Amino acid sequence: MSKPGDFEAVRKDIVGILKQKPYDDGSIGPVLVRLAWHASGTYCKDSDTGGSNGAGMRYEAEGGDPANAGLQHARVFLEPIKEKHSWITYSDLWTLAGVVAIKAMGGPDIAWKAGRSDFADETLLPPRGRLPDGSQAQDHLRHIFYRMGFNDQEIVALSGAHNLGRCHADRSGFEGAWVNNPTRFSNQYFKLLLKLKWEKKQLNRDGAPWQWVARSAGMDDDDEPLMMLPTDFSLTQDAEFRPWVEKYAEDQELFFRDFSNVFAKLIELGVYRDEDGIARFSHLEKGKAEY
Ligand code: DDH
Secondary structure, eight states, X not given: OOOTTOHHHHHHHHHHHHXXXXXXXXXXXXXXXXXXXXXXXXXXXXXXXXXXXXXXXXXXXXXXXXXXXXXXXXXXXHHHHHHHTTTSOHHHHHHHHHHHHHHHTTOOOOOOOOOOOBOSOGGGOOOSOOSOOTTSOHHHHXXXXXXXXXXXXXXXXXXXXGGSOEEOTTTTSOOEESSSOTTSOXXXXXXXXXXXXXXXXXXXXXXXXXXXXXXXXXXXXXXXXXXXXXXXXXXXXXXXXXXXXXXXXXXXXXXXXXXXXXHHHHHHTTOOBOTTSOBOSHHXXXXXXXX
16 A cells, blocks of 8 residues: 555556566557547547546446457456555546556656546446447548547547557457557557558458558568558548658657647546546536436
């Protein structure tokens, strides 16, 4: 047990659990980043509902959403940290873990503020269906991310998180990693989007969705190919998105700066702190009828 409010102690312990040899590519960092993002990405600016405040994924209605498949692993990995620092809320822990993981994997510092509360009331959960569907394209990206209040440049910057981690057949149906070193944060995703010769492929499995696959220089034919989701690839096919893909491919510093800002914005969506610094749900309760 640490002193309540000692977030440095929590950060240290999160760094301490990132390396997990038998898990995926040896790190749980990527799945922690995805947890922070899915906790936050349910936000809707018009109804002012959803977002990371509340830690709704503790409940089946949100945690069991097929879009969140696999994130139970991230939550279980974080459980010993919650037990040790029991004063921290799950909603603070999940967002902080994402920020700490990005930094530990070589990414930028990202501003993070404490104060999120955990729901005691399941009726405040956002409806399912607010997270993006990888088999779609740019119109869908705009529909989903404009709802959260992001613009085209921010959509491209956020998508750069796919430098990290991989797709799992038993979670999303897609398979493979976007880059060769998926536990190191960089702008490689943008470089590969532009550079490789992507081919549309349905993996050899019943009901597998189609995805884009390619091999980079030095990869053997029997190596697992790199992949892009249809949504990732659509960034290169869109007149507004593509220039940002090109800028971020050329300039890693610019990408890191923009990513840091937009991820900080993502994890603050729908979090309104009272004067005591604690985020409560009164605004949400008012908005409930508009779900
Ligand atoms: Fe993502 N993502 N994501 N993603 N995402 C997947 C994995 C990871 C989409 C679909 C998928 C963001 C945006 C989008 C991460 C971070 C972020 C998987 C694979 C799918 C599918 C899941 C699995 O099979 O395990 C789509 C579609 C979008 C979009 O429309 C833009 C954003 C904004 C982020 C972010 O963090 C800011 C990370 C990290 C992973 C790797 C997880 C892992 O377990 O590894």
